Amino acid sequence: MTALEFGYKIENLTSSLKPYALKLTKDGEDANDLLQETVFKAYNNRDKFQDGTNLKAWMYTIMRNTFITNYQRMVRRNTFIDTTDNNHFLNSSSSIIENGAKGNFVMNDINAAIEGLKDMYKIPFTMYFRGFKYHEIANKLDIPIGTVKNRIHIARKELKKGLKVYAN
Structure with a gap:
């Protein structure tokens, strides 16, 4: 299949890929971006497509994998890891007095x-x-x-x- 034929077939498939992109992203702009990225990847990897196989299924697979990769990348990017020491002292004062009477009563009751x-x-x-x-x-x-x-x-x-x- 020539590059022109391949491009024509992909162009005809974009209208059926758009609803799937909307289903995955739940946003019109994100769906357009996903569709564009899918078409781009399909063009770049057209040498991997084998004649006689289902082009529509191949495109759906590219779209799904692209969405998953983008989602995982977004989750990693939005994950915040706090590397600071947890030296937060609320209502701290220089001397703290603790009454252990309640603990003693509880332990006595448990032992009894x-x-x-x-x-x-x-x-x-x-x-x-x-x-x-x-x-x-x-x-x-x-x-x-x-x-x-x-x-x-x-x-x-x-x-x-x-x-x-x-x-x-």
């Missing part, structure tokens, strides 16, 4: 709730809380791993029920 659990639930729960894995707890207590999981689950449920005062 844990101590209130039956040993069959408390022991696996505290081991898990200290960092033991399920299989390590099962081996240490000589019980099945499913039982360990169940007992930890029940302990959590009991603690949640006992400490519901602190739920938001």
Whole structure:
């Protein structure tokens, strides 16, 4: 196919490509830009087009890939990465006094709730809380791993029920 024939066929396809460009961009000006870029790329790569294949499908593919590339480029360009240190102090003063009384009350209540659990639930729960894995707890207590999981689950449920005062 000669360059003139190729150009004529592309010119006839632009009217059917325009609605697809509008669908992708949702803006008339952007659609015109996308269509122009698609036609430009098709002319530049006409040596890659094989006679006998569907030119319309080839053009749609060029348009879709161009849109995706432009979109990704726009997203990268609009991504803002803050490289500054986060040294923002709002309402800061030279001395800060913090009252730890509430934290002490909460910790006392949590410890009391844990101590209130039956040993069959408390022991696996505290081991898990200290960092033991399920299989390590099962081996240490000589019980099945499913039982360990169940007992930890029940302990959590009991603690949640006992400490519901602190739920938001």
